[in-house]
Amino acid sequence: MTAFTGEFWRGDSTGFAAAATSRLFNHRRPAARPRAVLRAAHAADVAAGVKLAAAEGLQVAVRSGGHSWPAWSLREDTLLIDLARFTGMSHEPGSGIVAVGPAVRGGLDLDPYLAGHQRFFPVGHSPTVGMGGFLLQGGIGWNCRGWGWAAESVESMEVVTAAGERVRCSETENADLFWAARGSGPGFFGVVTEFRLRTRPRFRALTRSTYVYPAELAPEVLSWYLAARSEVPPTVELAAVGCTPPGSDTPVLIIDGLTFDGGPASLAALGTCPVVGKALASSVAQPVDFADLQAEQLRANPEGHRYFADNAFLTGAPSQLLPALIPAFTPLPTDRTFTVLGDFTPLLSRPRPEMALSVQTDLYFAAYVIGASAGDDARCRSWLDGVMDRVAPHSAGCYLGDSDLAVRPDRIMSAAAWSKFQQIAAIRDPDGRFPGYLGTPLQ
Ligand SMILES: Cc1cc2nc3c(=O)[nH]c(=O)nc-3n(C[C@H](O)[C@H](O)[C@H](O)COP(=O)(O)OP(=O)(O)OC[C@H]3O[C@@H](n4cnc5c(N)ncnc54)[C@H](O)[C@@H]3O)c2cc1C
Structure with missing residues (x-):
């Protein structure tokens, strides 16, 4: 039996139902339920969770802020790794980099923290959105038109891979994972346990x-x-x-x-x-x-x-x-x-x-x-x-x-990017440990 520092529920244990759904923003929820939920305490728990899922033949679903409209974190035959406890924030004054946990809420948590340092990050418009799902999708933050996708300001990430290994990825380390993580959203085949973000000077008016x-x-x-x-x-x-x-x-x-x-x-x-x-x-x-x-x-x-x-x-x-x-x-x-x-x-x-x-x-x-x-x-x-x-x-x-690709499929990547994404996925997650998109994107 794997020992976790965080909390772990099987489908038949007390508290499982609440653990599976209570942090979901949308009250219109699909019927799918995981087999077990791990509310991880730290990255080592996440790595152990991915390995446990592999040993039990389960896939891995992930929840950071719980704000995806279609509740992507609810999937059948999965171990749901809930990152609710990943709320750390740490600003490095010299570089302007801030390290954030994926369950940090952009507007409610990160913005006031950065305001104290006279810095800004283009968080999602709705203050409760979690940084995890927001950044993996690209992120339409404040003034996206002028400052670009929020994901453009990710300097690096800590990721637990489908093999249960903890790695850092950036433009120079595990660059394939870094490329995929900036835009694949719920199709990403790893668990991000920390983002390092480039902040900008705070606006004046x-x-x-x-x-x-x-x-x-x-x-x-x-x-x-x-x-x-x-x-x-x-x-x-x-x-x-x-x-x-x-x-x-x-x-x-x-x-x-x-x-x-x-x-x-x-x-x-x-x-x-x-x-x-x-x-x-x-x-x-x-x-x-x-x-x-x-x-x-x-x-x-x-x-x-x-x-x-x-x-x-x-x-x-x-x-x-x-x-x-x-x-x-x-x-x-x-x-x-x-x-x-x-x-x-x-x-x-x-x-x-x-x-x-x-x-x-x-x-x-x-x-x-x-x-x-x-x-x-x-x-x-x-x-x-x-x-x-x-x-x-x-x-x-x-x-x-x-989006809700299960209802209306549409294109989410260029043809070249989609092909590259699938090639990386086949190498990084050969056993399909991560369930991928709910619905099939158009090509
Ligand atoms: C009220 C509201 C307002 C919104 N406003 C904006 C906005 O202004 N701009 C914008 O761009 N979007 C906005 N969105 C959309 C939002 O960014 C997405 O729904 C996003 O997925 C939410 O991220 P989350 O971590 O809160 O959600 P979750 O439901 O926890 O995550 C969604 C999925 O992303 C993947 N994922 C999340 N975290 C990780 C991780 N750490 N590692 C690996 N995979 C992970 C998982 O597949 C997960 O199921 C809004 C949504 C809501 C409900």
Whole structure:
């Protein structure tokens, strides 16, 4: 019997059911359950867990922050290695590198820690997202458009391999693992026990403009958005958001621009919409606190709800995109649901490192459908399916973080990257110890 420092539950032991599901953000959960759960205390536990799984003929599922929308960490015939206790953070003042455990929550834990050192890392917008899944998928963090994928700022990682060995990987050590870990997300064939991240100096000022339009103006506003976005500098994170404001039952369309040290002039193009005079409200080039932005994200993604999400990197002329996009913004199926058309992905002109993440365009669409009870599920699913049926013909691929490949397969890597990924997987995980994607990515 393997001795672990952390906690271990078999399927028939008290506490197993809670250990298997209690840290999952989405309350809409698949029926799959692991055979056993290891809440590891340290990397040696993780290595012992991988070896135990091999001895018992099980695969290995992993959970860091528990925020994947489809609950990827719930898989049949697995040992689930839960990294909840991997919450360490350590900043090296000389290099600006911060070492983080994979269960560190980007906004709630890492950002305040780095603020104390006057440093910043582009964590996920929603403060509760775990660093593990976020970084492995690439990571659309704050100002991704200007600063790039969060994974670009990973200097190195500690990984437990499918053979149960503890290795470091970076561009110069175990470079194949490092390449695969930056973008393969839940398809990765190892357990990352620590990330070392390059931080940047903390921003000095955040400035934001918002214009709130009636949702029925979506044709005019989205048409303008698709043309005007090229006029907005890369220091601005720009989005069109369809949502229902708290306390209202009428959806609106919000044009939102946020700049990190870009200053008010960088937001000027947001005021050029031809129907700007019909805006219900506006707030132009106002200072905003990062804490307020994070609180807004927490309100938009409430705990205890049932989520359906999907997305696409869009390609095509505005005249083709508009008829597909407009129905995604109104009407919305529930009062919590929101849709986003965003300039969230790195500028295509930016140089970027070689990594598995290899599909993107410069225009991102995502829908987050939020129900309160199981009774909402069929309506939510059907609305999202309808939206994605119209949007999918204009998709060049999808971002793993907001995807559900079991429902709608899409491309997640270029053909060359996918082939390289499979070759590395065959060498690093010849026995298929890690279960891979839930659903098959398109090629
Ligand atoms: C409310 C909310 C807001 C979000 N906002 C953003 C956002 O702003 N930007 C963005 O990019 N994404 C966002 N996402 C998507 C999110 O990044 C992904 O769902 C991500 O997988 C969550 O990581 P996690 O560690 O919390 O999740 P988990 O469910 O714990 O991990 C997902 C899967 O990733 C793999 N994995 C995780 N950690 C490890 C590890 N240490 N080693 C090996 N494999 C591992 C496993 O296969 C695991 O099942 C959001 C999700 C939610 C629910």
